Amino acid sequence: MTNTANSLTTILTIANLMTLCQCQDGNDAKGLRTKLFTTNAYDHRIRPTNDQSAAIDVYIEFYLLAINELSETTETLKTTGFLSVNWKDAFLQWTPSDHGGIDLYHWLQNEVWKPDIALKNSYLDYKSLGVNELNIENFHDGSMNWYPFQVFQTTCSMDITYFPFDRQTCNLQFQAWSYTKDQVNMLSGAKGIELWNFQENSAWSVVNTSWTVDVETYEATISFTLTIERKPLYFILSVILPITMLAILNICVFLLPCESGEKASYAMTVFLAFAVFLTIVSSTLPQNSDSVAIISVFLIVQTVTSTLITFIALGMLRLNSFGEEVKVPRWFASVMRVFKCRTCRRTSVEVAPIECPNEEVKTGFDKKVLHNNDQELVEPEFTWKEVVNFLDVVLFVFFTSVLLLSAVITFTLASSN
The missing domain is CATH 2.70.170.10 (Neurotransmitter-gated ion-channel ligand-binding domain)
Known part of the structure; x- marks a missing residue:
């Protein structure tokens, strides 16, 4: 009897719900x-x-x-x-x-x-x-x-x-x-x-x-x-880093002695690598005339620097070929004395005795001085090889400073955005 009542209640409930539902056709x-x-x-x-x-x-x-x-x-x-x-x-x-x-x-x-x-x-x-x-x-x-x-x-x-x-x-x-x-x-x-x-x-x-x-x-x-x-990661790895490495290699031309015979060819090779690489990079840089990227200025500076280094390397080879008949300019010798602290050497003077005129005497600098009747002061001069070595040091320091300064300024300004 209880089961029948429960079944009847369920049927009535379902029927009631069906009357409330509306079927959309x-x-x-x-x-x-x-x-x-x-x-x-x-x-x-x-x-x-x-x-x-x-x-x-x-x-x-x-x-x-x-x-x-x-x-x-x-x-x-x-x-x-x-x-x-x-x-x-x-x-x-x-x-x-x-x-x-x-x-x-x-x-x-x-x-x-x-x-x-x-x-x-x-x-x-x-x-x-x-x-x-x-x-x-x-x-x-x-x-x-x-x-x-x-x-x-x-x-x-x-x-x-x-x-x-x-x-x-x-x-x-x-x-x-x-x-x-x-x-x-x-x-x-x-x-x-x-x-x-x-x-x-x-x-x-x-x-x-x-x-x-x-x-x-x-x-x-x-x-x-x-x-x-x-x-920026892709551009840094594919463009900025290779250009920086080329710029460092470009400076290393001043570490090669002129006697090696590779100074000019090395500078020219790095310059050509720079030119070829910048041609490829130019297609990557934004082509816009209204504004110029700071990184483009950095690339221009490095290109100009590479050109100057190539010309300077060729000029130094020419200087190194000069013989003793070509004298070092006095003003340049003075500059070298200042940088090399040669002032003391300049004041060390050998006096030739006058007992034996026309006698060859060795000085403390291993220089032979031909004496006349009067006393003659002997002052040693720089050779062109010393001039070239001096220029190698000075130019290496100078272009290294240019590279570091331009890189720091460029990336500081670029990243300040």
Whole structure:
């Protein structure tokens, strides 16, 4: 008896729930479509508001999926993403209970009104967003959700002064192209820009996002701003490090003695390696005339330095070939005495005795002095070999200082961004 009562209670409960449930079938959907588009004569060419003098508030959010490319040459940013566009359609409202409980339905984009939003600063042709074959969500209260997915390519004014440690700021400006601000009011959702399932880029990383609404005289434009930072590791390893190594090798030409016969060929080889490498690097550097990268100035300094070192190496070989018949200029000998502390040597003078005129006497410097009737002062002179060795030391220190100073200044300024 108890089991029979329990079974009866279960059957009555299920029957009661079935009376509360409404099954949505094809006829309900057909009836909804007939009511909205036939009975109510919905026209997607009419702004969906009962007060045609009032503006329709359109809320937009931007979902960034990936940064595809940032071209320094054309100054364009290519991204993949989609918009979330929401508004109220006063002509697409219904009571769910009258249509089998349907509270959400989808319509093709070309069947309902939607704001003809276009990318204002597009690098490509101006065209409305979205694809007609895709649907728009329609809730029973008239809320419309549209998600146009697209690859956006926009113009982006770039400043490459701090390349490769630079940050670039690019805007995506959207505007309801055919409507004034009194007809379609462009607003932003709570988030503005959201990195939804964002795919990291190997060359750029997103450091900041923001949005603004610019209301001009006749139109409203919503701007989504992306601040992206370049990842400099590849450029440092493939460009900066090899150039620095070549610059160090270039200075080492002053460590080779002229007698080795390799000084000129070594300097020329390093110079040619510099020229070939810079030709390759020029395609990597941003091609921009509005701003010049600090790293480009560093490369120019190293190229000029390599040219000077090559000329100096050839000149030193010429000096080393001079014989004793060519005297070292006195002013240069004085400079060498100052650097080499030869003042004491200069004051050490040998006096030849006059007992035996025309006698050859060896001095403390192993110099033979031919004496006349009068006493003659003997002052040793520098040879050209000593001059070249002196120049090797001075020029090695000088160009090393130039390399270190230019490198420190360049990378301090570049990384200060």
